[in-house]
Amino acid sequence: MKKQIPLKTRRKFIGHALVGMASSMAIPSYSRTSDGNYGKSLKINTEALDEHYWEMVKSQFSIPKGKIMVNAANLCPSPFVVTDAVIRHTRSLEKDVSFQNRDKFSDIRTEALKLMGEYLGAEASEIGITRNTSEGNNIIVNGLDFEKSDEVIVWNQNHPTNHVAWQQRAKREGFSVKIIKMPENPKSKSDLLDAIKDSISDKTRLIAFSHISNVSGIAMPAAEICELAKSKGILTLIDGAQSFGIEKVNLKQIGCDFYTGSAHKWLMGPKETGIIFVRGERIDEVWPSVISAGWKEDWKTVDEKLCVLGQRNPAAASALVETINFHNDIGNINIQKRVRALTNFLKEQIQDRIPGSSFVTPKQEEISGGIVIFKMKDRDSIHIFQKLYENYGIASAPSGGIRFSPNIYNTMADMEMVVDVLSELNGG
Numbered sequence: 068m069k070k071q072i073p074l075k076t077r078r079k080f081i082g083h084a085l086v087g088m089a090s091s092m093a094i095p096s097y098s099r100t101s102d103g104n105y106g107k108s109l110k111i112n113t114e115a116l117d118e119h120y121w122e123m124v125k126s127q128f129s130i131p132k133g134k135i136m137v138n139a140a141n142l143c144p145s146p147f148v149v150t151d152a153v154i155r156h157t158r159s160l161e162k163d164v165s166f167q168n169r170d171k172f173s174d175i176r177t178e179a180l181k182l183m184g185e186y187l188g189a190e191a192s193e194i195g196i197t198r199n200t201s202e203g204n205n206i207i208v209n210g211l212d213f214e215k216s217d218e219v220i221v222w223n224q225n226h227p228t229n230h231v232a233w234q235q236r237a238k239r240e241g242f243s244v245k246i247i248k249m250p251e252n253p254k255s256k257s258d259l260l261d262a263i264k265d266s267i268s269d270k271t272r273l274i275a276f277s278h279i280s281n282v283s284g285i286a287m288p289a290a291e292i293c294e295l296a297k298s299k300g301i302l303t304l305i306d307g308a309q310s311f312g313i314e315k316v317n318l319k320q321i322g323c324d325f326y327t328g329s330a331h332k333w334l335m336g337p338k339e340t341g342i343i344f345v346r347g348e349r350i351d352e353v354w355p356s357v358i359s360a361g362w363k364e365d366w367k368t369v370d371e372k373l374c375v376l377g378q379r380n381p382a383a384a385s386a387l388v389e390t391i392n393f394h395n396d397i398g399n400i401n402i403q404k405r406v407r408a409l410t411n412f413l414k415e416q417i418q419d420r421i422p423g424s425s426f427v428t429p430k431q432e433e434i435s436g437g438i439v440i441f442k443m444k445d446r447d448s449i450h451i452f453q454k455l456y457e458n459y460g461i462a463s464a465p466s467g468g469i470r471f472s473p474n475i476y477n478t479m480a481d482m483e484m485v486v487d488v489l490s491e492l493n494g495g
Contacts, residue, residue, distance in 0.1 A: 109123075109124060109127070109393070109396045109397050116401055116405070118478065118479055121405065121475065121478055121479075122478055124397065124475050124476065125475075125476045125477070125478055127146040127147055127148070127476075128144050128145075128146055128147070128476045129144065129147065129150070130144060130476060133460045134460040134461075134462070135459075135460060135461045135462065135477070135481045135484060135485060136462045136474075136476065136477070137461060137462060137463050137471045137472060137473050137477065137481075137485060138462045138463055138464050138470075138471075138472055139313075139332060139333050139437065139472040139473065139474040140281055140308075140309055140332065140333075140437070140438050140464065140466075140470065140472035141332070141464055141472075142331055142332065142338075143331060143332055143333065143334075143335040143474055143476075144335065144476065145331075145335050145336060145337060145338075145386075145390070146335060146393055146476075148389050148392075148393055149335065149336060149337060149386050149389045149390050149393060152337075152385065152386035152388070152389040153337050153382050153383055153385075153386045156172070156175075156381065156382035156383075156385045156386065157380075157382040159382075160381065160382055169381065172381035172382075172384075172385055175381075175384075175385040175388060176196065176370075176381070176384055176385065177191075178388050179196065179384060179385065179387040179388050179391070180194050180195075180196065180370055182387070182388060182391040182392070183196075183342060183387065183391060186391050186394070186395070186399075187311075187316055187317070187318050187326075187342075187344065188316070188317030188318050188319045188320060189318045189319065189344055190347060191368075192347065192350075192367070192368040192369065193318075193344055193345055193346060193347050193350070193368075193369055194342055194343070194344055194369055194370065195342065195343045195344075195345070195368075195369040195370040195372075195373050195374035196340065196341070196342060196370060196374055196384050196387070197327070197340075197341040197342060197343050197374060197376075198339050198340065198341055198379070199329045199331070199339065199340075199341040200226070200228065200306060200307070200308040200327045200328055200329045200341055201226070201228040202341060202343075202376075203327030203328070203341055203342065203343035204226070204228040204229045204232060204304070204306060204327050205228055205232055205356065206343055206353070206355075206356050206373050207304050207325045207327070207343075207345075207353065208228075208229075208232045208233055208236055209232075209236060209354075209356045210353040210354045210355065210356055210373070211273070211302075211352060211353060211354075212352070212354075213240060213242040213272060214242065215240070215241040215242055216242070216270060217242040217243070217270060217272040217273075218242065218243045218244070218245055218268060218270035218271050218272060219233050219237070219242065219243070219244050219245070219271075219272060219273045219274075219275060220244075220245045220247060220263070220266050220267070220271055220273070220274045220275070221233055221244060221245070221246055221247070221275045221276070222246075222247060222249065222275075222276040222277060222280075222287070223246050223247065223248045223249075224249065224277060224280040224281075224282050224283055224285065225275065225276060225277050225280075225306060226277060226281060226306055226308065228306075229275050229276075229277065229304065229306045230246075230275075233275065242272075243270070245266060245268075245271075247262060247263070247266045248262075249262050249285065250262065252429070253285065253429060253434055254429075254431065254434075255431070255433070255434065256288040256291060256433060256434060258434075259285070259287055259288055259434065260288050260291050260292060260295070263276075263292050263295065264295060267295075267299065267301070271299070271301050272301065272302060273301060273302040273303065273304060274292065274296050274301055274302070274303050274304070275303075275304040275306070276289075276292065276303075276304075276305065276306070277305075277306040277308070277309065278305050278306060278307045278308075278309060278310035278314070278436075279309035279310050279314075279435075279436040279437075279438065280309070280438075281308065281309055281438070281466060281470075282427075282440070282466050282467040283427050283428060283440060283467055284427065284428030284429070284435050284436065284438035284439060284440050284467075284470075285428070285429060285434060285435065286310075286314075286433075286434050286435050286436045288434075289305055289321050289323065290320065290321045290322060293305075293321055293322040293323045293324075294322060297322060302324045302325070302349075303322075303323045303324050303325070304323070304324065304325040304326075304327075305321070305323045305325070305326045305327070306327055307326050307327055307328040308327070308328060308329050308332060309332070309333070309436060309437070309438060309472075310328070310333075310436060311328030311329065311330075311332070311333060311334060311342070312328070312330070312332060312333030312334030312335065312336075312394070312402075313333040313402060313403060313406050313436065313437045313474070314403055314436060315399050315400055315403055318344055318346075323344075323346070324345070324346045324349050325343070325344065325345055325346070325349070326342075326343070326344040327341065327342065327343050327344070328341055328342050329341040330342065330387060330390060333437065333474060334390060334394065335390065335393070335394075335474065335475075335476075336386065336387055336390035337382075337383040337384070337386040337387065337390065338383065339380070339383055340383050340384055340386075340387060343369060343373065343374070344369070345369045345373070350367065350368075350369060350372060353372075353373060355372055355373050355375075356373070357375075357376045357377065358375065359375050359376055359377040360377075361375055362375045397475065402475055405475055406436075406437040406473060406474060406475065407432060407437070409437075409473040409477055409479070409482055410435070410436075410437055410438070410439050410471075410473065411432070412479065412482050413439045413471055413473070413482055413485065413486070414426065414428075414430055414439055416482070416483075416486040417439070417441055417486060417489065420486055420489075420490050421441075421443060421486075421489055421490060421493050422444070422493070423443070423444030423445070424441050424442065424443050424444065424493075425441060425442050425444070426439075426440070426441045427440040427441060427442065427467050427468045428440045428441070437472055437473065437474070438470060438471075438472045439470070439471045439472070440466065440467045440468045440469065440470045440471075441468055441469055442468040442469065443469065443489070443492075443493055446492070446493065448465050448468050448469050449465045451465075451469050451489075451492060452464065452465040452469060454492055455469075455488065455492075459484075459488045461484075461485055461488060471485065
């Protein structure tokens with residue numbers, strides 16, 4: 068039986084975190100109609116979003132009472148509107164697997180690519196639908212031509228699919244992979260940018276880095292790195308697993324050549340869906356890793372050239388339309404601000420209430436995102452990770468320490484409960 072921990076109010080901090088947000092307002096909610104569609108949306112005409120609004124947002128998810136999901140960096144629940152779309156498309160497919168019935172999924176995929184391009188500040192032709200970030204990374208890793216004299220720079224905190232994958236290909240083909248380490252406690256963007264700048268050589272062909280590290284929560288100055296790389300004729304691959312869906316990402320403004328992401332993380336989309344971006348002028352430079360039935364030599368878009376990957380589940384990809392519409396209704400900037408308010412609350416409260424705790428994630432907003440990783444003095448992170456879920460229903464992750472990654476289905480009351488539980492487990 069889960070132990071009940073009383074909530075402490077700490078309204079002063081919450082009031083500070085929600086400065087400028089209205090104390091009350093009439094918020095429309097999703098409502099199902101007789102045809103299975105939804106009526107009113109979460110869209111509002113103001114940025115004055117109070118806690119009542121975010122509690123209503125949480126009600127759009129099937130998270131049961133007694134559970135707090137704080138592991139968006141790994142996997143997110145989807146809102147009802149997305150889950151219902153997956154179920155609706157799945158039922159249609161199961162009733163009729165004819166080519167004629169499945170034709171409709173092609174049109175829906177086209178709409179999803181259009182919406183995704185608009186969401187990311189890219190052309191639809193530059194976007195492809197994958198299964199996840201890992202698949203997108205490997206498409207680029209194995210799709211570019213390299214000479215033995217070439218060098219690829221990777222960050223030591225990259226995900227294995229943007230790190231080990233490069234090393235394995237380099238072993239096979241003879242080019243070199245330079246692994247760089249960031250400063251232990253970076254204080255600013257310049258600390259991170261300088262580490263990249265100092266690692267570049269005349270042989271550098273590509274720089275591959277995580278937009279936000281899943282093992283530290285450090286956010287890299289992506290636009291500055293890409294500008295530096297471009298000035299030297301160097302390609303850039305950004306692993307956007309921890310930025311896609313939470314940060315305001317405009318790929319044209321960032322200036323990267325390649326970007327990958329998983330829709331089932333921060334975007335809260337259907338499971339086993341992701342995206343890959345290839346800048347228009349780079350599409351011809353990437354060889355397809357998988358060629359399946361229907362692939363054509365003269366196809367020019369990223370989705371056609373690189374993402375014809377055999378039989379997949381069209382029901383999941385089709386629900387990306389509802390996923391992007393859900394995000395657009397709330398507003399990407401509003402989502403980013405909300406997640407930052409939640410993470411700032413966690414950082415301040417953990418520092419104040421958990422004696423001896425130390426942060427892996429920088430406290431500065433400019434070099435961090437939606438991830439908070441810290442360590443409790445004389446406490447094993449794996450043990451705390453297990454206790455958080457087994458005793459209190461709090462889903463976190465043991466990655467680099469104790470990792471919390473809240474999303475918009477979390478309330479400030481949830482964050483208060485998390486800190487209360489940590490204090491209890493810390494013996495205070």
